[in-house]
Amino acid sequence: MTGLTPPPPSPDQGTPDGTHGRTPDGTRGEHPGLALIPVGEPPQLRADAARNRTRLLEAASQLTARCGAANLTMEAVAAAAGVGKGTVFRRFGDRTGLLLALLDHREQQLQAAFISGPPPLGPGAPAAQRLHAFGPAVIRHERDHHDLILATRTDPLRAYSVPARHLRLTHLGMLLREAGVDGDAELLAHTLLGYLDTTLVHHLAVERGMSLDRLEATWHDLVTRLGAGPAE
Amino acid sequence: MTGLTPPPPSPDQGTPDGTHGRTPDGTRGEHPGLALIPVGEPPQLRADAARNRTRLLEAASQLTARCGAANLTMEAVAAAAGVGKGTVFRRFGDRTGLLLALLDHREQQLQAAFISGPPPLGPGAPAAQRLHAFGPAVIRHERDHHDLILATRTDPLRAYSVPARHLRLTHLGMLLREAGVDGDAELLAHTLLGYLDTTLVHHLAVERGMSLDRLEATWHDLVTRLGAGPAE
DNA sequence: AGTAAAACCGGACCGAGGTCCTGTTTAAAG
């Protein structure tokens, strides 16, 4: 006996597959055995656990709305949800995990927009046009949720394993290839994503007062120079 | 009386002007009233304060070398330097400030290399060639000090006000303009700098095992597409 | 040099993130 405890089964930091195949109450709604995307682990939550999960997210959402994400304390969330502190950590792993779960919920709209929404952001438009539309959409989204996203970035490396980023990355890579851009599509996608990073956008737009028009103009410039023609 | 204390006079987080006009013992060595660059405040340290500053940096350097920057505790630094905890915070503001001061010391080599070193990185070579040389130099530098840099990124926004970044940014902007690249030089410089960001490089090179060759190849590709011809 | 004010040193103290252990609830097997 070592005294070491195995890590918590599967604290969720957003949806592991980035597809949100989950009903609003936190349980899976997909057909058994029909996972189109490799499902990491079944987050088959027990009834009360699922109930507390939503309570916690609800409480966290209200507290962040009132005091800002930066001032959110785990104890306050636990108290507001009427559960113990350990419960919060068991469910979400750590503070960042809780914040990521909150973010994940709000990312659904954006993801739906560029995966299955109307053109030019969604499918139906040529890849070049979708690329051009992607930047402004993400910039505005990041700007709306900057406090939550920034609070998430305490662990700088975690940002890269977040499913939402993976989704954006593969999406951008696909569009680049589809638009006939030659070169290392994956690294070019990383570059474009870097330009859209919340910390950069916040620094330029909020702290330095740069206009969104200017930021978006350079996005179009970048996409054009990378080989996807200008949006006509 | 409010009970509020004014913030500490001027905790240093690296050199405020990014030029390192400082003698090894921590005092300014420049001529009085001859500041070429707007000097924020005179960090005229008292004798014992300067002595303790170097002791602290020395202790911190040894501790990070032994246990890694992530495991560096302020109390351990204070104890190793033989001073009180409050002294550390008075001098460096917070943990990030201390780490930045450590980093700042190590950045001098890189800065000297691209500001006044030999071509193609330093002056003397055409701007396009200097641009191409800049990426690999920074990537290797970041890779060598990734643990220290990553430990610095606890406050995501702070990275943008660090003098070293400012220096790189203006340097890149200057080279872009000099190379005849049209477009928003400042934002393009931000884009290029984003590609060289430590977190990205670390994620790709260390976590995902990507080769430096591949990273550098795409750097050259980026610089070329931005308008500076390929390095001949 | 003597004196007064400002700056500094040092550690006690606080808050919050994260861990661990104990008693209890839940789901599955018989």
Added chain:
DNA sequence: CTTTAAACAGGACCTCGGTCCGGTTTTACT
């Protein structure tokens, strides 16, 4: 329906970053 084991809830506890205040040293002025 009973039993049994796993998973969970809850709070006490620890560590560490950051603050605050009393005692002391350094500097500036006369």
